[in-house]
Amino acid sequence: AQTVTQSQPEMSVQEAETVTLSCTYDTSESDYYLFWYKQPPSRQMILVIRQEAYKQQNATENRFSVNFQKAAKSFSLKISDSQLGDAAMYFCAYRFSGGGADGLTFGKGTHLIIQP
Amino acid sequence: KAGVTQTPRYLIKTRGQQVTLSCSPISGHRSVSWYQQTPGQGLQFLFEYFSETQRNKGNFPGRFSGRQFSNSRSEMNVSTLELGDSALYLCASSLEGPGANTGELFFGEGSRLTVL
Numbered sequence: 001a002q003t004v005t006q007s008q009p010e011m012s013v014q015e016a017e018t019v020t021l022s023c024t025y026d027t028s029e030s031d032y033y034l035f036w037y038k039q040p041p042s043r044q045m046i047l048v049i050r051q052e053a054y055k056q057q058n059a060t061e062n063r064f065s066v067n068f069q070k071a072a073k074s075f076s077l078k079i080s081d082s083q084l085g086d087a088a089m090y091f092c093a094y095r096f097s098g099g100g101a102d103g104l105t106f107g108k109g110t111h112l113i114i115q116p
Numbered sequence: 117k118a119g120v121t122q123t124p125r126y127l128i129k130t131r132g133q134q135v136t137l138s139c140s141p142i143s144g145h146r147s148v149s150w151y152q153q154t155p156g157q158g159l160q161f162l163f164e165y166f167s168e169t170q171r172n173k174g175n176f177p178g179r180f181s182g183r184q185f186s187n188s189r190s191e192m193n194v195s196t197l198e199l200g201d202s203a204l205y206l207c208a209s210s211l212e213g214p215g216a217n218t219g220e221l222f223f224g225e226g227s228r229l230t231v232l
Contacts, residue, residue: 037223109158
């Protein structure tokens, strides 16, 4: 079974600085998706960024980028120019891309604090 | 386009009762999945429905069940409630079909269940 591990329960960063959230996963599959979801205090889970395992190029969405290392099964999220609105729980998630796929497997989350 | 809508947002039940939660997916989305979120266990996959058929199920007891209707709306039911069922129940929908499989899930705001 696949597992997702986020080793940092909490991270703190100064506003405008850069922070990197770590995620490792374990799977025997070769085709899958990886995601970073953000859950602010309002609770609604919002997709931050996604990566398809077959793509070598790291995904980027504005201030958010990932470092995807398939061989190492590592998928870290870098947030540049941190803003107060980035404060939230961040969840790394895995999903097999095959037919009849299971749901998402989530890590335990990292609570990101933005210091003004 | 309206997002994923979950009702009710909050509810309180007592042990032994049953509860039904409802989820309306984004228009055009045929896949609906359910997740349980608790402080201790984190986010756990309950089940996924596609075109009225349960496609996959997580590791939960038979007290947890669900269904999907022809309009893709979904309900989940928990019978004989236990204290440990207190959680945030999240519903997510996704667009699937030829050329449309991105793996991305869109989440609702959740239903907060408290069992006394």
